[in-house]
Amino acid sequence: MRIKLKVLILLLISIIIPVSSIGCLNPTSLEKYGYVLTIGVDKGKEKKYEITFELQRELSGEEGSENPGRVVLLSEEGETIFEAINIIYRRTSFDLNFARTHAFVFCKELAESGRMKDFFSMSLDKLRIRQSAIVLIADGTAKEFLGGRNANNEANATRVHENLLEGEGMVGETSIMNLGAIFESCDGRRFDVALTYGSVDDKIITDAKQKESASMGENPVQNPKDRVGGMQTQMDGAALFDGWKLVGTLPGHDTQILNIASGRFKNGSIAMDDSEGVQYALLVQLDEYRVQTEMADNVKAEIGVVLSLTVEQDPTGELAKNWEDMGKRLVEEYFEKELNRITKYCKKVNSDALGIGRYVSKKFKTIDEWEAFDWKKMYPETEIKFNVDVILSDVYIAITRQ
């Protein structure tokens, strides 16, 4: 019996060991791949595009390093992304892998020319890129932007991306949209996208630069005019599109207002100026958002928003104290005025970044009727009215020094 058991155990071991060692027969090192995190696209000098790949590379011997997000940039010109990849392959010792690509950065010039459409006619599946990859527009070139973003070597590339995603919900000064949204917008024409708009300031003294100067016994801030800390890139607001074409940009504050108007806003601190130039800081949260549309000679849309707010800073000290008599009216008028201003601008550049078309499409019974309607043609004539209601959510903090 014992012998039989031993034979059985030996047999099992002889099966388990070779099977579990199969991976050793054809090992693939992580170093074989260069994982592309971001793809930057600029107008090429000799070819159609200049494409910059931001790669996360773990270099050998650095496994235990405190800097797991080490990033390198590679760039090449090509008529298509595939041509650029082929050329890059000739001068690298690894394969580009796009399974982790989470962002595209386009230069403003290319976005304005509408050539993003041509670029995205490529097969995303072929490169394993998901439609969840977000798209950013860079003031200047995408290569400069990616360079500036990585000028601070302390920054972990994945954290930078996570921070960008969280920023929309926490501050509301950006508008994060991915490839899926762009395809839906350009194909379905029920709305237009507003993409995150970023810029580079190469005079910013990065964290790494500060460390380097301090270690040499120098004052890191040589020029008092220079900005200090962080990366050399920043997100400035939103880039408005009409289909595939970039038609305008909005600064951070205006992007917050646009996000309220489109219902994407969650919460964030908004600066409010009154007619006498007094500036208040309000922590605003979008509590309710509803759109009602009416079809007559032209489209009429009524957007109702309910905002709850906490007064973060009030130089007059009167806003919360006289909330019912003065504060509420002042804030409501301010937001209505701002929402109307942004809507007017969107209509002027023919960008339905508010997404009114999504609600208008509900009025149609059949696809043929909806497609014949041609919403984007009607959009500039649409009457859009805002009803703003504000609630002071934290009275105590507004009237005390806490």
Place this chain on the structure above:
Amino acid sequence: MNFREGKIGKQEGICLATIAMCVGGLFTLDPQFTYTKGNASYLTLVIAAALSLLVFLLASACMKRMEYSNLSGMLEDTCGKLGGGVLTIILLIGFVFASYDPLARFVQVMHGLFFSGVDYRQIILYMLPSVIIIAWLGFETLGRTAKCFFILLFSVTIATVLAASGEYEIYRLYPLIGGSVKNAARLSLSETSAFLPAFAALLICCKGLNGNKNMLSVGLYAGIIAAVICAVIQLLLGMVFTYRDLQKLVMPLCRINHISADEASMLRLDKIAQIFWMNGSMLSGAFYIYAGASLFSRSFGIRDIRPVIAPVGMLTVILILMEFDGVFLQNEWILNLWKALGGTLFAVPLIIPSLISLFKRSEGVENSYENKA
């Protein structure tokens, strides 16, 4: 006689038929054909399931009345040897197409989303021998495997649609019924090809389901469960993708987690889900190959099903190879005919003998090849 039928209970039968119907309703719809005039699939699939169920109820009621132990007995008794043979061949062609359809779609998606550097033939080489082996092992094996897989497939599908919960938007469903009532009716009829093969297969394997009474309740439950699952999933898909996006996506359920910008780990588990769904399609393919082979053997008096399973399986393989060799691209009418009239291929051979049997007097004996033999 070696029909490898065995016996399975209600649960196994429901699981097997539900998996086959859901694979048909979720993974085989032609995107261009289904979504060109908007998305009404969440309604049309329910209508298609109801129509298919009616055909099944009619056929099973007639089988019960005349005490046929399976479909081949009814075909031969009502239409004669020649007519029964013709209807058997028509059903066999239908089963080969019903088996080919989900398997080809999964080969395509595996190639597109997993192994773009791998040739279609190599993927087929991994998948199809397993399908033929499962079919070879018989109906009882199919039923018991389906029972094991059903909970897994159901859980994976629930987890997948829950992971995409942040992306659902009602406006994408509008205009609600898409094109027109006429278009919805046309789609409903064509989508019966997702349900009727499974119902027909149940009628063929009636004996393995412990008789007509059990088969009836298996078909009823499976039809209702599959219709609900298909409708809910199609509704959720319509809330994630607009009809224009859907027109361009093969198997949109496999991409439902590809559009969220969040980096949640749940959203990266889609490949595992896809493997499970592929197993479901393999099981469904094996079920149809078995059903086709079983009907053919019984109708033409072949006492052993195994020599029939092999060529039926090979016919499925040939269709898949024809698709990836571009034969169907050059002869689009073949697939268009299957998409438009696939359901009819099953409905006609089930309705005609059922109607004829209504004019016959019940003989009170079991009419089947086995009993006559």
